[in-house]
Amino acid sequence: MTCQVCGRAPAMRVTFRRVVGMVLLARTVWVKATLCREHGERTGRAFLKRTLVEGWWSLFSLVIFNPIAIASNLAALRKLRALDAPVARPATARPAEAADRFTT
Numbered sequence: 001m002t003c004q005v006c007g008r009a010p011a012m013r014v015t016f017r018r019v020v021g022m023v024l025l026a027r028t029v030w031v032k033a034t035l036c037r038e039h040g041e042r043t044g045r046a047f048l049k050r051t052l053v054e055g056w057w058s059l060f061s062l063v064i065f066n067p068i069a070i071a072s073n074l075a076a077l078r079k080l081r082a083l084d085a086p087v088a089r090p091a092t093a094r095p096a097e098a099a100d101r102f103t104t
């Protein structure tokens with residue numbers, strides 16, 4: 001499994017949430033992606049930061065949605081941090097290049 005952003009491995013499937021409280025309503029924004037440790041941490045921190053600022057401004061999000069989003073983002077970040085540092089996959093010759101090597 002490789003990162004959707006940089007193509008490096010290892011990567012894992014993660015979901016981050018952020019809540020936007022709007023007095024009487026609340027909206028949850030999700031992202032589901034396969035990310036390496038570096039890009040996962042960057043995305044997770046951005047979502048966590050925004051939900052910590054925007055997530056408290058309605059009763060439901062204050063009591064229910066935002067604490068769930070924060071806990072689930074922290075759990076996803078913890079799993080991502082357990083991944084090894086991302087490395088590029090070894091370069092492999094394209095079939096055309098490999099064929100050229102044997103014909104010249």
Ligand SMILES: [Zn+2]
Pocket residue numbers: 003004005006007008035036037038039040086
């Ligand atoms: Zn990446």
